[in-house]
Amino acid sequence: MIVKHKAIPLEYETISHSVTLVPRLEYSLNLIDDIVEVLRKERNKIKKSNKVLIDGFDEDECEHLDSIQMERVIAFSLEILLKIRKRFRCISGIRAIPEVLPSSIQMIRTVSAQLFDFTPYCSKKLSELSLHMGSIVLDSAALTNARFDFGQSNEESSSLLNEVKLIVDSKISKQYPNLDFFRLCNT
Structure with a gap:
C-alpha cells in the first residue's frame, strides 16, 4: 500500500516551529x-525557625547543622533560579535562546538534585523545567543552525554556580556571626 505524502515547504515548517x-x-x-x-x-x-540558632547554636547537635544546611541550600537554589529567570527575560529573539539557555539547564539540574531531600515538589518541577528547556534549546538551535560548545556551557554554569555559592555562604556567615560556618561546610 502506497501512502501519498504531501511535502511541507521548509518555510512553513520553520515558522510553525518558531511559533x-x-x-x-x-x-x-x-x-x-x-x-x-x-x-x-x-x-x-x-x-x-533558625533565628534561635544565632545565639544557641550547638555544632554537636545534628538538627542545628541540618537546619543551617537546609537554609543554605534553599538560599542557593533561590539565587540560581533568580539569575536564570533574569536570563529568560533577556531573550529577545530565537537566536538568543541557544546562547543563553544551555548553561541554565545544567544549573537547574544541579539545583533540582540539591533540593530533592528538602523540597521534593520543587525538585520534580525543576526536572520538568529542564526537559522543557532542553527541547526549546534544541528546537531553536535547529531553526537557527546554532552549534553547541558543551565545554563552554559547562564552564559558564560552573562559574555561576560557584559565584552564587560564595554569595550565599557569605550571607549565611553574616546572618550567623557566632557560627564558624565555613569550617562546618568543609567537614
Whole structure:
C-alpha cells in the first residue's frame, strides 16, 4: 500500500516551529516563577525557625547543622533560579535562546538534585523545567543552525554556580556571626 505524502515547504515548517517556542518559553518562565515563590516561602520559614540558632547554636547537635544546611541550600537554589529567570527575560529573539539557555539547564539540574531531600515538589518541577528547556534549546538551535560548545556551557554554569555559592555562604556567615560556618561546610 502506497501512502501519498504531501511535502511541507521548509518555510512553513520553520515558522510553525518558531511559533511553538513562545508558549513553551512562557510556560517555562511560569514554572520558574512558581518554584521561586515556593522557595521564598520555604526560605522565610526556615530563616524564622533558625533565628534561635544565632545565639544557641550547638555544632554537636545534628538538627542545628541540618537546619543551617537546609537554609543554605534553599538560599542557593533561590539565587540560581533568580539569575536564570533574569536570563529568560533577556531573550529577545530565537537566536538568543541557544546562547543563553544551555548553561541554565545544567544549573537547574544541579539545583533540582540539591533540593530533592528538602523540597521534593520543587525538585520534580525543576526536572520538568529542564526537559522543557532542553527541547526549546534544541528546537531553536535547529531553526537557527546554532552549534553547541558543551565545554563552554559547562564552564559558564560552573562559574555561576560557584559565584552564587560564595554569595550565599557569605550571607549565611553574616546572618550567623557566632557560627564558624565555613569550617562546618568543609567537614
